[in-house]
Amino acid sequence: MVVLLRSNPNEKQLENLVHWLESRNIEVHPTVGASQTILGLIGDTSTLDIDLIRALDIVEDVVRIQEPYKNANRKFHPDDTVVTVGGKNSTPTKIGGGNFAMIAGPCSVESEAQICDVAAAVKTAGATMLRGGAFKPRTSPYAFQGMRAEGIRLLLEAQEKTGLPIVTEIMDADQLPLFEDVDMIQVGARNMQNFELLKKLGHTDKPILLKRGLSSTIEELLMSAEYIMAGGNQNVVLCERGIRTFETVTRNTLDIAAVPVLHGRTHLPVVIDPSHATGVARLVAPLSLAATAAGADGLIIEVHNDPAHALCDGPQSLTPDAFAALSKQVDALRGAMATV
Ligand code: PEP
């Protein structure tokens, strides 16, 4: 339920309303927006008398939220959420509310030279964050599983050298101590509904990049975000990375509509991963531009200094030069969009 307040509400009356709601075991989440202050109510609101609340001088309206996700709901928080990533050992960067994230780096960390060279190259090309997998969810148990703790150590070295905030995937909550200096934690598509992991991440204060599951609906993605937010962590960025359809010419099918659909339903930022969505390097630039035009809050793109010899996802990886060219096109497109 959401209580929309009139402008400049009487403070004493507001305090009384909040105390009364809290005494009925309702959590009250106030949001001071640009145009209106609202109170988001979480708990069993079924017994509250809406007409009684609506009759208060300070209240303009009361709206019941039908959707099962509350914290993530735009009705609960009308303004875009801006997630700040980094700042402890890196240059802070913002995602959402007009701040565009350009996240780039290899699928997997493979060596010190590889991650540091790619980090320097993507930074020069305009990346705002560095990606790189240390714990890799691979379909085959015989495929390269990532450098694990050593991979995180090398990412932190690249973070220190470039100042870029880093994002890397967690596969199990037991790995959390290794993520102490990681700027943003990625929950991969295969773990989107690992609810125990999501609950534990909800108790951290790290920004989370939550990828949509291979066969998950938009509502399921929002419910997974809700798991993290219900624990107290509001710093969630959603990522559409392609879903399974009957089409086989691309690795997955990019759901571009997810960008405006999510923007309507949630205040959380939405980034697009055109690399896993297509599996084909040649398709990464056109889909990046399409995602930007659709209003995405950022892109996460796989870049490798030697795609032909990458240990993971070489065919979908851009070279640093191709990424630099794409980065210029994205900037130009955003510039053009800002003028119309
Ligand atoms: C990745 O980003 O490296 C990855 C494994 O992505 P996804 O979980 O979307 O498949």
Ligand code: MN
């Ligand atoms: Mn990959």
